Amino acid sequence: MHAIEKILMKNSGKSNIHTGEIVNAKIDFAEINDLYLQTVYSFYEMGGQKVWDNERCAFVFDHYAPCPDIKSAENHKAMREFAIKNNLRFHFDTNCGVCHQVMPEAGVIYPGMIVVATDSHTTTHGAFGAMGTGCGATDMATILMTGELWFRVPEIIEVRLDGKTQKGVYPKDVILAVLGKIRADGAVYKAIDFTGSYVEGLNVAGRMTICNMAVEMGAKTAYMQPNSDVLEYVKKRAVRPYEVQYTDPGYKYAESYTFDVSGIEPELACPSSVENVHTLSSVVAEGEVKINQGYIGSCTGGRVEDIAEAAKILKGRHIPEYTRLVVIPASREVMLECMTRGYISDLMNAGATISTPGCGACLGAHEGILAPGEVCITSTNRNFPGRMGSTEALMYLASPATVAASMVYGKITDPREFLN
């Protein structure tokens, strides 16, 4: 039996479970972000009165932090009122950061749990050996009322990542290379278990980046067996006791893919689809790609490790005139750490604009929107038309190092040029 199945089995109170079965499982933590006031509406429309457990659900105000307009301010106000009325133990207002970063930091994410959030990138929490999955507002309202949600026990795909990456190649490059092979719908309704020696040695931030983008292949959830870095991280933070689940030896996956990460180069997802992945070298070989804006941030590429790589490259350099680089740390904790380490001043001296921890322009809400015809290179996770503003803007997804390197000349540039 797989660890994910064991989690589902335990939370649905069953003694056995099989693929394809529909189970009602208890939710250990539920998170609603600030796009989903509909959750509150649906809750009352369905006759909800009080949340099932005031210690197991929270709002995170990340997409509109701080509010860019009256409408989002009204939404926050209504959500705050709901949080106060229900006496929620956890609340993440506009001073915290992106939900998938602030939840682990606050210790509400730990191995063996089920976390459901009104956000597709909830697959991120597989990095901690948790089962994380996204849902819509009304599904979330049913959780707030009952503490449960129905799931179909998914097929599980193994993505085995072995070997060591070359210098200048980051977890973001690895997941882009995987996505280019498995494609945007390669794992729809399924779970992805990332295994292999590369994953075993990977730090928390790198694990989160990879699990985060599992949803770009359609995955319901992602999983990585916790390693010592993860256990260290959660030991200091977890707000309740937890039990790590392990996959039984000899478990048979629905499908298996194997990648030798040592062959992966800096990669790009070119406009305008996450599966349109090419090596950076092949893209620039076809001609120079000029950049108007670089963007470093989000639940994919806005952690300390990401900003560190950018600062390393940009320290003592300056972005060209008439270009801009927006850097948005994923959380307050991340930003404080980056300040302590001097990355924020290095980046500001290089010409970067630093903005409030949160989602920012990742989904085109504010803080770095693109005009028609503009080109952006970004450490985020989606480049669909219109994702960061105009439907006529073009987005290249890349590692934070590639974004930083590209901002040195204002054109897509291989980060390895700066790493010797």
Place this chain on the structure above:
Amino acid sequence: MQKVLTGKCIVIGDNIDTDQIYPGRFLAITDPKEIGSHCLCGVSEDIAGNFPEGGFVVAGRNFGCGSSREHAPIALINMGAVAVLADSFARIFFRNAVNLGLLPIICKGINKHVKEGQTLTLDVEAGTVNVHETGEVFECEKLGDQAMKILEAGGIKPMMRAKFAGK
């Protein structure tokens, strides 16, 4: 719920994500009719205003991929769509659609065959789509028991209301 539905269709492509169905810049809107008026504007601004009431959206693979926003099915319903017929659906979109009473029907290859403006009849129980103009009949996948249970209750809201009414 109605199990045999007839209406005109529009035809769009693969990987139509939630940003194309309902762009992020409109997410703060809460009025359903206004949400519907922006539906599919990431594909074309002309779709929502001209959509045939009670019609079908026909698409390729991975319809509704991207974010978990419920605005996507809310927009489709309020634009006037009763069903989406596609090669495959992203999982969260599928759940959201069922919860709100929009039919997500897997009908492989249909978007390569039907044309904008044709009239289709979907028979949910038989699992067929009939194209009036050409007489072609497509097989589609039947919805699972859990999805049917929710749809027959009129969506998850009436279902939960009934469940909680006694408490």
